[in-house]
Amino acid sequence: MSPSTTKALFNCTKIGRTFGVVRPSIPAARNFATRRVQPGAVITQVPTRASLLSPSFISPLYHSSLCTSARTMAPTDNLVEPPVPTPVNTAGDLVEAAKRAAGRRAVEDYLSPEFRYVGIGSGSTIKYVVEAIADLPRDVTAKMKFVPTGSQSRALIREAKLTVLAIDDLVLEFNERVPGQQYLDVCFDGADEVDPELNCIKGGGACHYQEKLVAKFSKQFVCVADYRKEVPNLLTSWVGIPIEVQPLATEAVRRELLLLGSKKPFVRSGLPGKAGSIVTDNGNNVIDAPFPPLLLNSQADQMDPSKGLWTVDALASRIKAITGVLEVGVFSGHTGPEALQKGMGGEKPVKVYFGMKDGSVKTLG
Incomplete structure (x- = not known):
């Protein structure tokens, strides 16, 4: 990852209190597990759904315009999360x-x-x-x-x-x-x-x-x-x-x-x-x-x-x-x-x- 990309990522919106967590868009963020990093360290993203996060899918996300426009994100049409079961018999x-x-x-x-x-x-x-x-x-x-x-x-x-x-x-x-x-x-x-x-x-x-x-x-x-x-x-x-x-x-x-x-x-x-x-x-x-x-x-x-x-x-x-x-x-x-x-x-x-x-x-x- 280039230094410019790392800098762009650090300027992104943080999620919760976790330092350095990327929030390019809510649909995308939901499909990644993130971990705390220190300034100057390489940001890594850990796939939580292997079937969805293949290398070919992840690679388009690593570019410097990641934070500036949701339109530069990879298509999220396939990021359909399974429905949450409706509680019954409460x-x-x-x-x-x-x-x-x-x-x-x-x-x-x-x-x-x-x-x-x-x-x-x-x-x-x-x-x-x-x-x-x-x-x-x-x-x-x-x-x-x-x-x-x-x-x-x-x-x-x-x-x-x-x-x-x-x-x-x-x-x-x-x-x-x-x-x-x-x-x-x-x-x-x-x-x-x-x-x-x-x-x-x-x-x-x-x-x-x-x-x-x-x-x-x-x-x-x-x-x-x-x-x-x-x-x-x-x-x-x-x-x-x-x-x-x-x-x-x-x-x-x-x-x-x-x-x-x-x-x-x-x-x-x-x-x-x-x-x-x-x-x-x-x-x-x-x-x-x-x-x-x-x-x-x-x-x-x-x-x-x-x-x-x-x-x-x-x-x-x-x-x-x-x-x-x-x-x-x-x-x-x-x-x-x-x-x-x-x-x-x-x-x-x-x-x-x-x-x-x-x-x-x-x-x-």
């Missing part, structure tokens, strides 16, 4: 596949062509419910109206070109009083946790007030989730009970929760998307209240409020009674059919669909 892939399986199975089992009013909840799993509904024949879905629980589900319904009906317009669709206020034939919604009694925690998306309205307005609430949401007791892994509160009462409610045994209840932050506290669609704040894992209602004999040990129903009722609380993110009590017999709205699902890791769907209820 944890995220498994979860999304599980959600899709659960959503499609729930729609298959519970959405009858005769239904006219369908509730659509919020959360990451519900998009697969809407996807499954949108795949049905158009002459079936065209007769249906879909009631969203929030802006997210409203957008999903519209994107699927289904008919949106607001919650507050639902009652106007009926000329007569509906028993138990069960206007909806069915509603599909997700959950943050579900226990063996089908009690649920909801509110991770901060719209549990609308979600509870839709559940209570439904003849059947069908819950759709993935395998991570099944727990032996509520608050096994979820951070706390979501509670929607009026802004003026936020601090007063937080102090009441401390007296009930909550461990450091806190106002949910809007970060990173928004400075300050999160604001619900109703203009309220959300307090997340950590408690020890909630006892099943069948474990009432173990309840000890002085230690923060509550059954699901008892704690939900107690929190709801605090002045300033709009709604509690615990869905328990009666299912729709049970509530209808008592002339009231239900909020607990009639069935829960869990998408599993292996692609199967597990049901409770």
Whole structure:
């Protein structure tokens, strides 16, 4: 190699921190291994792919104009690197596949062509419910109206070109009083946790007030989730009970929760998307209240409020009674059919669909 070529090479762009590494062009550089050299030493290039870097291929690269123009490089048409395999079966892939399986199975089992009013909840799993509904024949879905629980589900319904009906317009669709206020034939919604009694925690998306309205307005609430949401007791892994509160009462409610045994209840932050506290669609704040894992209602004999040990129903009722609380993110009590017999709205699902890791769907209820 001539001294002029060596000088030209040393004036080239360096790659990373390696002294004297030539960067004539990115495609070419990728096919060479380089090694550190000292000033005045002869630069060598070590082929990393012998089949590509034959002597006849390398020789055109050793000329003084190597650094001045990529057009003087040898053609790189043959420098096609093998494709990098796309990762499959990652944890995220498994979860999304599980959600899709659960959503499609729930729609298959519970959405009858005769239904006219369908509730659509919020959360990451519900998009697969809407996807499954949108795949049905158009002459079936065209007769249906879909009631969203929030802006997210409203957008999903519209994107699927289904008919949106607001919650507050639902009652106007009926000329007569509906028993138990069960206007909806069915509603599909997700959950943050579900226990063996089908009690649920909801509110991770901060719209549990609308979600509870839709559940209570439904003849059947069908819950759709993935395998991570099944727990032996509520608050096994979820951070706390979501509670929607009026802004003026936020601090007063937080102090009441401390007296009930909550461990450091806190106002949910809007970060990173928004400075300050999160604001619900109703203009309220959300307090997340950590408690020890909630006892099943069948474990009432173990309840000890002085230690923060509550059954699901008892704690939900107690929190709801605090002045300033709009709604509690615990869905328990009666299912729709049970509530209808008592002339009231239900909020607990009639069935829960869990998408599993292996692609199967597990049901409770």
